[in-house]
Amino acid sequence: MNVNLISDTFTIPSKEMLNSMMEAKVGDDVFKEDPTLNKLEERVAKLFGKQAGLFFPSGTMSNQVAIKIHTQPGDQLICDHYSHIYHYEGGGVSFNSGVSCRLVEGSRGLLNKDQIEEVINPSDFYHSPPTTLVSLENTSNKGGGACYNLETLRSISLLCKKKNISIHLDGARIWNAMIATNTNAIDYGKLFDTISVCFSKGLGCPIGSMLLGSTETIKKAIRFRKVLGGGMRQVGYIAAAANYALDNNIIDLVKDHEKAIELGSVLKNLSYVDLVQPIDTNIIIFSLKAECNENDFIKILEKNNIRLIQLGKGKIRMVTHRDYTNEQHQYTMKILSNLKF
Numbered sequence: 001m002n003v004n005l006i007s008d009t010f011t012i013p014s015k016e017m018l019n020s021m022m023e024a025k026v027g028d029d030v031f032k033e034d035p036t037l038n039k040l041e042e043r044v045a046k047l048f049g050k051q052a053g054l055f056f057p058s059g060t061m062s063n064q065v066a067i068k069i070h071t072q073p074g075d076q077l078i079c080d081h082y083s084h085i086y087h088y089e090g091g092g093v094s095f096n097s098g099v100s101c102r103l104v105e106g107s108r109g110l111l112n113k114d115q116i117e118e119v120i121n122p123s124d125f126y127h128s129p130p131t132t133l134v135s136l137e138n139t140s141n142k143g144g145g146a147c148y149n150l151e152t153l154r155s156i157s158l159l160c161k162k163k164n165i166s167i168h169l170d171g172a173r174i175w176n177a178m179i180a181t182n183t184n185a186i187d188y189g190k191l192f193d194t195i196s197v198c199f200s201k202g203l204g205c206p207i208g209s210m211l212l213g214s215t216e217t218i219k220k221a222i223r224f225r226k227v228l229g230g231g232m233r234q235v236g237y238i239a240a241a242a243n244y245a246l247d248n249n250i251i252d253l254v255k256d257h258e259k260a261i262e263l264g265s266v267l268k269n270l271s272y273v274d275l276v277q278p279i280d281t282n283i284i285i286f287s288l289k290a291e292c293n294e295n296d297f298i299k300i301l302e303k304n305n306i307r308l309i310q311l312g313k314g315k316i317r318m319v320t321h322r323d324y325t326n327e328q329h330q331y332t333m334k335i336l337s338n339l340k341f
């Protein structure tokens with residue numbers, strides 16, 4: 001038994017997915033001549049009700065290009081203090097766009113309209129950086145997979161329109177949010193200027209993200225993607241994996257969420273666990289009692305062939321995914337329950 005709960009990025013393409021990749025018709029995407037990718041970009045854009053889509057090798061590059069499009073050097077964007085764009089994209093916001101982040105302390109990575117309105121710099125006050133972008137994350141990674149409700153998103157989107165500020169969604173795990181809140185892609189498309197989605201998280205693809213937006217926006221995105229070195233050639237092989245995942249794998253996220261809830265219930269009953277954060281999707285964040293050492297805990301689990309990671313500040317994370325099987329799940333719950341610590 002080899003259990004990996006570190007991230008939903010550890011999944012390996014299934015045989016069926018690999019077969020569909022092998023059969024893909026391909027061309028040179030730098031010339032926009034890859035038929036499989038062209039179809040995928042159209043498909044996902046339509047799914048979200050956007051005019052166009054552009055494939056990216058990573059969600060980081062897709063987010064970074066969106067930020068570049070919506071801002072000018074010296075501008076400021078607003079995001080939650082847990083945001084991936086702030087913590088985990090190598091400082092790209094300042095490196096690529098020359099933009100600062102106004103961090104807001106939301107609830108589990110989620111912001112509301114009032115919190116955002118409060119920190120928008122007045123456009124006529126030249127002492128402060130112009131606020132030109134609000135970037136939200138759904139689900140919130142560092143927030144433990146927390147999901148927005150559509151009402152909150154609607155009110156934030158309306159505020160941005162009123163203030164003439166662009167709004168971007170980092171939807172790396174939007175598929176999980178859609179399953180958990182029973183919402184549709186189209187609901188989100190209406191509310192954001194750009195949306196970045198990933199195929200390489202819960203959906204089980206080896207590689208791939210996509211930026212969605214208006215025709216005009218995606219035209220700009222092609223240029224910035226090229227600048228960053230993200231123009232690729234026979235992408236259809238990877239696009240075929242995403243097509244396969246969209247056809248077959250979204251519904252399976254339900255199982256990941258169920259397993260996460262079950263793991264959470266087991267953790268709550270353990271004497272050495274202090275707090276288990278609410279579980280909305282496939283991410284479980286918990287902490288141990290003060291007298292317990294997280295490093296030791298993780299080492300003991302590793303000895304039992306179960307891998308997970310620390311998030312710092314005493315937090316430990318587990319992420320369920322499609323390669324975390326029922327058998328592994330039963331095994332993990334047994335090991336956790338019996339662990340003397």
Ligand SMILES: *Cc1c(COP(=O)(O)O)cnc(C)c1O
Binds near residue numbers: 057170173198
């Ligand atoms: C994983 C992730 C990304 C993109 O990550 P890449 O590894 O660059 O594909 C972006 N945002 C969030 C919230 C993520 O969890």
